[in-house]
Amino acid sequence: MAEGPAVRGLAAETSALENPGSGYRDADAERMVAEPFKNSYRSPFERDRARVLHSSALRRLGAKTQVVAPDSDDFVRTRLTHSLEVAQVGRELGRVLGCDPDVVDTACLSHDLGHPPFGHNGEAALNELAHAIGGFEGNAQTLRLLTRLEPKVLDSDGGPAGLNLTRASLDAACKYPWLAADAPVVHGHRTSKFGVYTDDEPIFRWLREGAPEGHSCIEAQVMDLADDISYSVHDVEDAIVAGSFQLAELGDSDNRNRVIGYTQQWYLPHTEPAEIDAALERLEATEVWVRHSDGSRAAMGSLKNMTSQLIGRFCQSALDTTRAIYGSQPLTRFAADVVVPQETIIEIAVMKGLATTFVMTTDRRQPIYQHQQEVLHELVAILVASGDQHLETMFAADWRAAQNDAERLRVVIDQVASLTDVSALAWHRRLSTLVP
Structure with a gap:
């Protein structure tokens, strides 16, 4: 792969950015490898979304584990259906904030492309096997796939350039914009998450030109929030439909304490159990909370309504708080951050904790x-x-x-x-x- 930018003759494509005042610059629509302009009815960002949508990597997600193996149940979500749901949530959330919907959509569709077989369990295995060469990280693998492994474009030397997405779309797909060695220290511990392998650093430096070091763009933040919201709610829905548990079981003190414990251990190590319990109580107090589902059409409808309403609850909370700080202008790239209230962060984590408690940590798994x-x-x-x-x-x-x-x-x-x-x-x- 070329060591630096190979961007020339891009005026034709970058001029397809329909609204120069939208917060996106011509540089955001540049590609690492220059390409001739192909048509006038699609923006560069629309072409990015189409490339990911038609990629073989996205199709493979249909047979990759989200939480439960795809061949275990016709209802259960796969990495592909999860990615489509994240894209729907993220696209609408980003559009309301003023982001280009196609940039956010591309990032959401891409966000799990680098995940290996068997979900996070497979990721842990490959990380151990690759320890001597810098480890394995699903997010870093996503960048590698988008810029190198997925066949689409070659550079001037005949080397692979992956899908050759624009700078804005690649940056939006980069959830952790740092190498492992540069990972930030959070609460006294260096995070194990990173978004790029050392040998992919040249393309990473190119896509991050002009970006604040270690700070993700707002489109990436929207993608990350949409991912959190989607899987926190949908994993619970899947678990209930699969018969793993009923929300009524939270009335048992042992079950409730296990949920609070796992939520704190896995997601909120610096949050007091009382705050987690309060968040759970707030969710239980909503009119849509389904304490028992018997699998009937009416019960399934109520469960689906619960998932929809909770997604709306979490999104609206973030939208209201972000707009209260930044006003009504379009928010793009590094002009703003998504702001999620602490109460909402804890509520989302509690939903994750439910699936962790009743699915991922059970002895039978x-x-x-x-x-x-x-x-x-x-x-x-x-x-x-x-x-x-x-x-x-x-x-x-x-x-x-x-x-x-x-x-x-x-x-x-x-x-x-x-x-x-x-x-x-x-x-x-x-x-x-x-x-x-």
């Missing part, structure tokens, strides 16, 4: 998680030992171009991360019989 980790460990070992023999054509070419063992391991990690839950299991079964 642990053998499944263990098997998934074993599959990925063994699959990576087999592929490392067998060279380019079993890699897909594009990854085999990357393997042959690699200069050392570290680069070759990264290629294997890229290959395995691209697999779906189903294909990872199938590859493991097939290759385990071929390799001694």
Whole structure:
């Protein structure tokens, strides 16, 4: 990949930004690799959204775990349906704030592209396997995929440029705009989250030109909030429909304390249990709270109404607070931040804590998680030992171009991360019989 900007002859495309006073500059619509202008009826940001929507990486999310494996239930959400829901929430939230809806939509559709098979459990396994080469992080893998792995555009040297999205869209998809070494210290501890691998730093420096160091743009903040809101509510809906629990069970003090404990442990380590309990009480006091669902059409309708109303509650809270601070002008790029009241932050975290308590940490899930980790460990070992023999054509070419063992391991990690839950299991079964 080129070390610096290769942007020339972009006047034709950047002129497609319809409203020069919208808060976006021509530089926001630049691409790393210059492209000829193709039509006049789509803005550069609309083209970005279309590229992600038509990408193979987005299609693969249909067979990747959100919380529960996609093949376990016809109702359960996958990474793909989750991403579509995040895009709907984020697009509307961003539009009301004055962001370009297509920039936010692109970021929302992209935000989980880098997630490997088996959800966060798979991410933890690959991070362990890639420890010596800088680790594995789903958000950093998303940037790598958008700018290198997904086939669409080549640079002037014939190297991969991924989807070659505009600077604004790439930056909006960058949830953690820093390298692992530059990760911020929060409450005395350096966060393990980061948005770019060291060998992808050149494109990262390009897309962050002019950006405040370590500070995400408002479009990325909208994407992040839409993601939080969507999965906090929808994971609870999925768990209830799957029969994992009923909200009425919170009347039991042991269950309630477990939810408060997991919410604090996983999401709010510096929040007092009383504040978490108060947030839960506020949610329980809403008219839409469904304490019991029997699976009837009426009950399912009530449950769906609860999810819709809670999404609206959380979004409206953020909109009202942000507008009270910044006024009614369009808010784009680094002109403002999304402001979420603390009470709303805790309410969203409580919803996450419900799914954590009744789905992700149950004893019956642990053998499944263990098997998934074993599959990925063994699959990576087999592929490392067998060279380019079993890699897909594009990854085999990357393997042959690699200069050392570290680069070759990264290629294997890229290959395995691209697999779906189903294909990872199938590859493991097939290759385990071929390799001694």
